[in-house]
Amino acid sequence: MDDYHSYTNRLFRKWAPFYDLFTMPLSRVRDKVVDLVDAEKDSKILDVCTGTGKQSFAFGKRGYSVIGIDLSEDMLKIAKRKNRYENVRFMIANAGNIPFEDNYFDVSCISFGLHDMPHDIRERVLDELKRVSKKIVIIDYNIPKNRLHRVLHVSIASLYESKYYKDFAERDLKELLRQHNLKVIKETFGLIDFVRILVCENVR
């Protein structure tokens, strides 16, 4: 656990200054997520693994009340510096141990976070997301189904992604969601089909 936390902090300390530039092509995906979720006015949104806060801001500019949490102080420093919204707040917190009571949020969201953690933590994070909200949104790479394409995709992504990425890519995300009683109620793709957006409901 300590190894994972310090690895994550070290990795994102290096990434923080370039992260927004590198992820600029995802800008329209952020708005697409908000449209797909279509949360009611005044909804409370949790954005875990918020990083530099881009998905939080996409919700925030539509008037939702948003809390973004992350382990990395360096990423959060950038999110806080950019924040122009009174309805968006950021705090250091672990997605595997979310410091809010059950069902505190209407929607919880994890964008490009599940691939940056070991599998046992990934499972814990899904349970935490379910605990704090009924609706859960997952945004992550759409891993190619074709074996050759997948091998190519993983080889390229592994050049810049965390050491946990390969494990994420080898697993079936939808199967993982099923195991956690998360029912996919909406699904779409972004950046052609590079990104997958899944809106899920807790079915238990």
Ligand SMILES: C[S@@+](CC[C@H](N)C(=O)[O-])C[C@H]1O[C@@H](n2cnc3c(N)ncnc32)[C@H](O)[C@@H]1O
């Ligand atoms: C690839 S970035 C994604 C940032 C942002 N959500 C986005 O879509 O651009 C992954 C983020 O997850 C954070 N992270 C990884 N494990 C975490 C955990 N257990 N709790 C909170 N944040 C975590 C990292 O610090 C990093 O900022």
